[in-house]
Amino acid sequence: MHGLKSALLTIWRLILPYATTRDAGEMTIPLIGRVRLQERWIGIGLFISLILINLFQVALNVRLSYFSRDLYNALQEMDAAAFWHQLLAVFSPLAAVWIAIAILEIVVQYIFHIRWRAWMTRRYIDNWLSGSAHYKMQLSGAEADNPDQRIAEDINLFIANTRTLSLGLLSQVATLASFAAILWSLSENFTLPGTDIAVPGLLLWVALIYAVLGTWLTHIIGRKLIGLNFAQQRYEADFRFSLARLREYGEQVALLSGENAEKEQLGQKFGRVIDNFMAILNRQKKLTLFTASFFQASVVIPYLFVAPYLFLKKVTLGQMMQTVDAFSRVQGALTFFISAYTTVADYKAVVDRLSSFEHAIDATRRQEQRPGVQPLLDHPVRPTSDNGAIVISSVDLRLPSGRTVLSIPDLVLNKGERALVTGRSGVGKSTLFRAIAGIWPFGAGRIALPKGASVMLLPQRPYIPIGTLLDAVSYPSTSDIYPKEEVAHALQAVHLGHLAPHLDDEGLWGLTLSLGEQQRLSVARALLAKPDWLLLDEATAALDEPMEKEMYALLAERLPHTTIVSIGHRSTLDAFHDRRIELTAAGVGKDTALTPA
Structure with missing residues (x-):
């Protein structure tokens, strides 16, 4: 009963x-x-x-x-x-x-x-x-x-x-x-x-x-x-x-x-x-x-x-x-x-x-909502200071099991600078980016974003939805947000201009395009979205060095007001950034000023 x-x-x-x-x-x-x-x-x-x-x-x-x-x-x-x-x-x-x-x-x-x-x-x-x-x-x-x-x-x-x-x-x-x-x-x-x-x-x-x-x-x-x-x-x-x-x-x-x-x-x-x-x-x-x-x-x-x-x-x-x-x-x-x-x-x-x-x-x-295991993103409840930086304070990033993978007592990412985050594989670089983006639920501490700031994260392997090419390039916005001419122009800029005539074609673009093409399509998305903060999680790792250099130069030219923070392992990335932050098992290691090219 x-x-x-x-x-x-x-x-x-x-x-x-x-x-x-x-x-x-x-x-x-x-x-x-x-x-x-x-x-x-x-x-x-x-x-x-x-x-x-x-x-x-x-x-x-x-x-x-x-x-x-x-x-x-x-x-x-x-x-x-x-x-x-x-x-x-x-x-x-x-x-x-x-x-x-x-x-x-x-x-x-x-x-x-x-x-x-x-x-x-x-x-x-x-x-x-x-x-x-x-x-x-x-x-x-x-x-x-x-x-x-x-x-x-x-x-x-x-x-x-x-x-x-x-x-x-x-x-x-x-x-x-x-x-x-x-x-x-x-x-x-x-x-x-x-x-x-x-x-x-x-x-x-x-x-x-x-x-x-x-x-x-x-x-x-x-x-x-x-x-x-x-x-x-x-x-x-x-x-x-x-x-x-x-x-x-x-x-x-x-x-x-x-x-x-x-x-x-x-x-x-x-x-x-x-x-x-x-x-x-x-x-x-x-x-x-x-x-x-x-x-x-x-x-x-x-x-x-x-x-x-x-x-x-x-x-x-x-x-x-x-x-x-x-x-x-x-x-x-x-x-x-x-x-x-x-x-x-x-x-x-x-x-x-x-x-x-x-x-x-x-x-x-x-x-x-458990004590000590809660979302780390404070925006928009507690905005940062007037300089518009991302302020990370007393943050412990954890796995679902509760084990801490990264501890950061204090770190400030300043508006307008181009920072490169490095460190050995598994140290927690991508986890930090996901916590900044607000999707990593395990940890304690405070990550505060500038009030009203838009954040866009480009992962190493982009998500390409099933549908038209216009849907794929416009994502995460809908296909009616950007004029087709603007979308085609963005594809031209990332050397995918040959795809512009196919914006209305439906297909499995995630299978049709190579990983390098997908990463360049992801850059085109950023050009269209114009976010305040752009987080690149090895988002150009599949590109050769000359093409990678072109993509960073393109972002600097087209998005002059966007703050770029990158994760990468190549030493050639130093030329595109003015600050390198090394993460270690103990937290933040060397924080070095760079001279960008």
């Missing part, structure tokens, strides 16, 4: 944000026009419409039950006039109404589904990306596996199954309430088979006992499907991600002749997919064997009780068929859990995946 309560609370926590959102929404309603309301009221209105449609369908089923009784009675009595009346005057209008309401239900379902999915997807993407949570989850170890699948697939499945199960349950409750009264009245004088003991509403009690027993056995047999479905979604996503990653790093794999290793790893991942799939199949076989037998037996039960009364002419053929139909409806309502068990098992797995995804994001944010 506690497990069921916990599951229902989890489902409610996933539903509640949409039911209470105050986001603005609008939709077009036939005969009314465009309506602007809060999104929650649109969603609630659509769901209530689906409830009313389902209740109306139950009412139609009740009416069709009486039609079936009268039709069979007409056949038994050989009353042709009554037969054709029931068929043409009763059934035909009811069938037309049924078809119309079914079409309306499909339209409302699809609109409700896509609106809820769109809102929920935006919310999850926002939570995942806000505050660099997507990055920090990987660092903290709280990362949920395959967040792309949880956003793209699990949200869709959650909404579809929530709608199907909730409306299905409501419909079955209404069906039970409607047909239970019919079944009770039709079997109020029935006796136990072979006895004269009358049991009011006998068939209703038979349906109830049969359903309870069947539901209990179904859960005993099928409960392992929940864990198996959860694992299947994970294994499928892992395999799909490995294939996508192989495509992304195809050149590196080919250069290292790593195809055999990839085959082995992909085979192992797909092997998990197959093994778990077979476990699901075996469990599903057992569940289907029971449920199919259960439902086949339930077809015969009402005939066993009612047929003797037909033979004794105590009931008409129409009454018997109505009783059988009512028993079937009641039985179907009471065994809703049995027929929907596979869907429920899959639903529980989806709910667990979405819930654990939210918990992983929340755990990452809570970890940042």
Whole structure:
């Protein structure tokens, strides 16, 4: 019971944000026009419409039950006039109404589904990306596996199954309430088979006992499907991600002749997919064997009780068929859990995946708030002095495990200077840059930025989004921010002018361009963005020295008001900077003034 309560609370926590959102929404309603309301009221209105449609369908089923009784009675009595009346005057209008309401239900379902999915997807993407949570989850170890699948697939499945199960349950409750009264009245004088003991509403009690027993056995047999479905979604996503990653790093794999290793790893991942799939199949076989037998037996039960009364002419053929139909409806309502068990098992797995995804994001944010392990970026709460420097005071940069990788008692990066940060590999240079950029969550101390200053960090391997070349060059801004002429001019400046005619071409530019070309494209981004501070984390390491010299000269010329801080190992970088800061295991070592070229 506690497990069921916990599951229902989890489902409610996933539903509640949409039911209470105050986001603005609008939709077009036939005969009314465009309506602007809060999104929650649109969603609630659509769901209530689906409830009313389902209740109306139950009412139609009740009416069709009486039609079936009268039709069979007409056949038994050989009353042709009554037969054709029931068929043409009763059934035909009811069938037309049924078809119309079914079409309306499909339209409302699809609109409700896509609106809820769109809102929920935006919310999850926002939570995942806000505050660099997507990055920090990987660092903290709280990362949920395959967040792309949880956003793209699990949200869709959650909404579809929530709608199907909730409306299905409501419909079955209404069906039970409607047909239970019919079944009770039709079997109020029935006796136990072979006895004269009358049991009011006998068939209703038979349906109830049969359903309870069947539901209990179904859960005993099928409960392992929940864990198996959860694992299947994970294994499928892992395999799909490995294939996508192989495509992304195809050149590196080919250069290292790593195809055999990839085959082995992909085979192992797909092997998990197959093994778990077979476990699901075996469990599903057992569940289907029971449920199919259960439902086949339930077809015969009402005939066993009612047929003797037909033979004794105590009931008409129409009454018997109505009783059988009512028993079937009641039985179907009471065994809703049995027929929907596979869907429920899959639903529980989806709910667990979405819930654990939210918990992983929340755990990452809570970890940042622990004493001594907190974000280091103070801007814009505590701006620096009037000279606009970056001031680093008593900073300890740590790993997620808590181990300190770099301690800096005091360091000032002055506005307008060009500083080169050096040090052995692993000393913490890149970690320092990430702390300045505000995305490194582990550490203590104070890093204060100039108030209102924009900071741009160019890593050694730039991120190239999938899309048009214009999207790739404009990133992290959108493609409509810069005029195409300005973008083309920036490409010309970094010796990528041959790409300018292809700004509207879509492609996998991260695979098409060499690393050196990607680094020059990254410099073009800086020329367009014109940040106040530009942090270069070995951002020109793939370029030869003459091209590297050109890029630094270009930055100095085009961005005269941008303060540049670089990480690098080449001695030739000294010529482009006027200060060298060496980081050591003990913190800041030599701080040397340079004479730039």
